[in-house]
Amino acid sequence: MAPTSLGQLKPRKQPVQDRSHATVDAIFEATVQVLLRDGARKLTTRRIAERAGVSIGTLYQYFPGKEALLYALVSRQLDLAASAVEEACRENHGRPINQCSDTFVNAYIDAKASNPESSRALYQATAGLDMKELIDTAIMRLHRAAYSLLASSSDDLVDDLDNVVFSLIAVVTGGTRQIFEGDDTATRLPTFREQLARMCRAYLNESKVSKRV
Amino acid sequence: MAPTSLGQLKPRKQPVQDRSHATVDAIFEATVQVLLRDGARKLTTRRIAERAGVSIGTLYQYFPGKEALLYALVSRQLDLAASAVEEACRENHGRPINQCSDTFVNAYIDAKASNPESSRALYQATAGLDMKELIDTAIMRLHRAAYSLLASSSDDLVDDLDNVVFSLIAVVTGGTRQIFEGDDTATRLPTFREQLARMCRAYLNESKVSKRV
DNA sequence: CCCAAAAATGAACGATTGTTCATATAATAG
DNA sequence: CTATTATATGAACAATCGTTCATTTTTGGG
Known part of the structure; x- marks a missing residue:
């Protein structure tokens, strides 16, 4: 910290x-x-x-100073989002893989969509400043939450779950960012949410032990 | 101004x-x-x-002026990446869906990875400036290239291909960005590339006409 | 070699930046 | 009420910003 x-x-x-x-x-x-x-x-x-x-x-x-102000603002927002995702993951332990996937995707997008303007601003604020530690901390929290959720699933997943979770988070956070930074966020977000959910489900099902030789 | x-x-x-x-x-x-x-x-x-x-x-x-310099820099880089992806897509028309997917993912990541430092810098440069038009243009080029590639595939895809391509691009560009802006890019990029390729393949196979009732 | 065109220079300017601090106002406790 | 602390103010400062332009240096064809 x-x-x-x-x-x-x-x-x-x-x-x-x-x-x-x-x-x-x-x-x-x-x-x-x-x-x-x-x-x-x-x-x-x-x-x-x-x-x-x-x-x-x-x-x-x-x-x-100015940096401290931005630091505090970003910190507050990241903590809020991470906490929301952590809670949603905790509440969905032991479910089938598809439900785990949807839980994570929807919790993250919900957190960002709960205040779209703040989310947009956040992306701008992190630029040019040294917020790496702050962001790394938030991503680690997401990682732990998602890992724990997926590991608890009633379906078996591959043993390189760390890599799967890492890539999953990159794709969910990065993809969502693109939507919020682009045009027509309100219009496009529902479609993207649906497609992202389908994509993550397909990916995780592909990553089951039973699917890998 | x-x-x-x-x-x-x-x-x-x-x-x-x-x-x-x-x-x-x-x-x-x-x-x-x-x-x-x-x-x-x-x-x-x-x-x-x-x-x-x-x-x-x-x-x-x-x-x-300063803005013009950054504008020119970003424009050059985006054009380079878009052109590379366009060419790769053109060369792989009519292939099976898995190969089309890999073509797009690898072409985009290759373009970014050919000069990791420039790619990193690019993400910083776009912040706080009005580069929206430039970015939109580049994304439209990616969209057309990917759409044309997937539509030409020997496998049949769903009719809402526009939404599929839109989400695919958001995920590929956004996810890649997260890797380049994070730590240990060199170490993590190969793993991410592989997982992203698997994810996109799984997603597109889920989007086949035969899979949707 | 010479000289017009091309390229490079950096002192100087006004505007704006982040920040400080002596002072003024508002709230609270006794 | 008074005394004390908490909060708010904005003029002023040094530093730095983006930019200009009169001047100098370099280039290449004749």
Whole structure:
């Protein structure tokens, strides 16, 4: 969990009054909006503060810098998505392989689709910054959750399950990203979800012990 | 600034001497290196010129601005990859579905893997800039190539082939991106390629007319 | 060798960046 | 109420940004 210098990246002040919570939320929300409207290149602390309706000084009372703000935003979102997937996987242990597959695919897409704007913004925010540790941590959580789910399945899977899960996650997260970064997300997401579910089921069924000589 | 005016984004001067070609190449190469080493946030025209071993003035004799430089770089790379995939698809018309699938997957990954550093840099470069048109064009080329390839297959496919191809491309491009943006690309790419190929084959075989009632 | 064209240079400019800090306002406890 | 802490403000700063352009150096044909 500990990045290089976590002390520099944590919030400067912890809120004790209600209004400061509201301020922090407004800053996060403004960051997402600026990211969506102006893009990562024009994402400045001034613009964020302006859209949030607070002064630039206020922003710097809660975050030691711009990087820390983005770091906190991304961290929050990734944790939310990972937790949702973990819970869904936990609740579906021991089911047939097809159901396990659908569980993972749908849980991940649901998590992203629950706030499409934030998801879009997130992809922009991670660019150009060193969010690798954060992303790696989230992916590891997905990996553990999916591995555990599939290993618990009532169907037997191949022994190189690690590679299967690794590829599955790359495809699900990467494919979903393409949809969210492309046009007509709302229109195309249902179709993609269905096709991705079919694809993952077919792949995992192909990976059963019984299918491999 | 007007991002959509294409005239502003084209090279300012066309090279007539050899050394100027070398200069342009050096600038492109330097852009990739800065992108990889310092990230998109620290990608400045000064830094690019410095690493290319030219003055800042020289950079602005070939490109009207930073955006135009990135636009040209991304455009070149996307065109290269799309052309490679198109050619491979053309050469494999009329084959069985499994071979068509492998053709597309391997052609795309080969194109990206032929210069992993450029591919990595490309993903960073597209962030925060308005490269949507460029990317859409490239994806449309991939779509046409894959559609034509699969439609020509000796096996019959479902009638909603457009949706199948759309999802296939999202998964292949998105999944590959995840591998290139992650750690240990060189180590993990062969495994991912193999698993992705299996996944796409399984998916397309599931999409045959004979399998759907 | 010479000289017009091509290519390269980097000091300089205004705009904008991230960040700080002395000050002002709002909330809360006694 | 008063005193104290929490929160909010925005002018100001140094650094750096993208870009321009008058000038110099290099090139290649005559």
